[in-house]
Amino acid sequence: MRKLALTVLLLALAGTICGAAFAEDTIKVGHIAALTGDWAAYGKTEEMAAKLALDEINGAGGVLGKKIELIVYDWKARPEDAVNAARRLIDEDKVVAIIGPNGSGGNIATAPLVNSKQVPQIGTLPTNPLVTVGEDGKVKPYNFRICFTDPYQGKLIANFTAKDLGKMKAAILYDVASDYSQGLREFFVESYKEYGGEIVADLGFRGAQDVDYRAQLTEIKNKNADVLVLPNMGKEMALIIKQARELGMNEIVFIGGDGYGEFMWEIAGDAMENSYWITHVAPEDPNMAKFFADYKAKYNDECKEFANGVMAYDAIYWLKDAIERAGEADPVKIRDALEATKDLQLHHATLTINPADHNPQDKDGVVLIAKDGKGQFFKKVKP
Known part of the structure; x- marks a missing residue:
């Protein structure tokens, strides 16, 4: 009996030692x-x-x-x-x-x-x-x-919207429940006004709850915005784009940030075509x-x-x-x-990391254009 107990104890110790050795190797x-x-x-x-x-x-x-x-x-x-x-x-x-x-x-x-x-x-x-x-x-x-950060991303979106696209009447539709969405909206507005742009509509919705955006889109349509800025994540943006086109908003340009996802095409289909997205990298x-x-x-x-x-x-x-x-x-x-x-x-x-804020310094932004069923490289930008 004692021999059995000793054997069990030795096996247990061996297991502990082996486990510790394995842990130390990873x-x-x-x-x-x-x-x-x-x-x-x-x-x-x-x-x-x-x-x-x-x-x-x-x-x-x-x-x-x-x-x-x-x-x-x-x-x-x-x-x-x-x-x-x-x-x-x-x-x-x-x-x-x-x-x-x-x-x-x-x-x-x-x-x-x-x-x-x-x-x-x-x-x-x-x-x-x-x-x-x-x-x-x-x-x-x-x-x-x-x-990169929202202030930088917001400035990139504002710069591209005003300088490259020449769109000076913007509407915004953002998620009031999202730190990301609220921050990106705030910094876009700040920079866009510096470039001479006008915010004609600034409307919210509640992410993960709202799926019908027609009321907000109708107001945006009536304000004659020439660009709709979407500082959101993929699913909501795809639904917004789809519903906007269904409402006959065929001339308005859509632009957003790094919430873009390729799966958005499965929701919005061809409505995605010729929208623009500021992000971090391009497949090309x-x-x-x-x-x-x-x-x-x-x-x-x-x-x-x-x-x-x-x-x-x-x-x-x-x-x-x-x-x-x-x-x-x-x-x-x-x-x-x-x-x-x-x-x-x-x-x-x-x-290169800035020790004062732990953010990358001076990274280029990449503009994607949604074309032929996928996001494609359009240009690199830096305000």
Whole structure:
């Protein structure tokens, strides 16, 4: 009996030792992605692109001689779920850093937690300034982003609308329940007026609840706007565009930001044609050719939500670089390395981080034109 008990004890100890050894051989990284709900197309693409990056990095020997292990949780595009995911990643999974989520609201919600726990977080596409800087103007030490911000994006949209399109009478239809939408609207209005543009209608709706926008669109039609600015996410924008064309708004031009998604064509169809979208990357960028080819080879599918895919992919590579410069998988040292990033050549851009606000500096914006059933490169812009 004693021999059996001793054997069980030895096996248990061996299991504990082996488990600890396995844990030491991996660097755990969290990923918060919208895998279900209205943003699932974005989140699933992010997850697949991040795993592609990990396959490449781990296949080349990993980081500091260790493999990176990615732990992914669904935030369902709900801030409370983002907080729960971040808490689980930090307290239970013991990750050294977190990638995502893509939404501003999710990152703003998780900020108190990641800063109190001292675990760095890289938002993939959260453009609201409050993601990395508090209401007091002070930088949030452990929050970073790989994308440009709403003030910059708003200025890009305003510049392109007024200078390139020559459209000086704008209507706006925005989601009053979205930090992203409200922020982008605010900064567009500010910049558009500086360019001499006039806001003839500024109307709201409630995302995830409203699906009929005909009342607002009728008012916009009656105000004779020549451009409709949509600072929203894909599903709502597609429905708005479809309903606008059904109301006979055939001359108005649609323009929006990085909420654009290829799945919008499935909702709006040909109504999408000749709309414009300011985003972060274009599929035609030659620097991204290998990524798109490798993504298709691995998943037998196109990377349709390419902005999300590219940001998640390069966020993993940025984190890899930071861990290497930190010299160890320590969250505080990784944070310091992220903040010190300068002239890092990623796949989609050269990245330099401003320590004062943890935002990328001077990134080009890309204008896509919706044409022939997909978003296509139109031009690069910088105000």
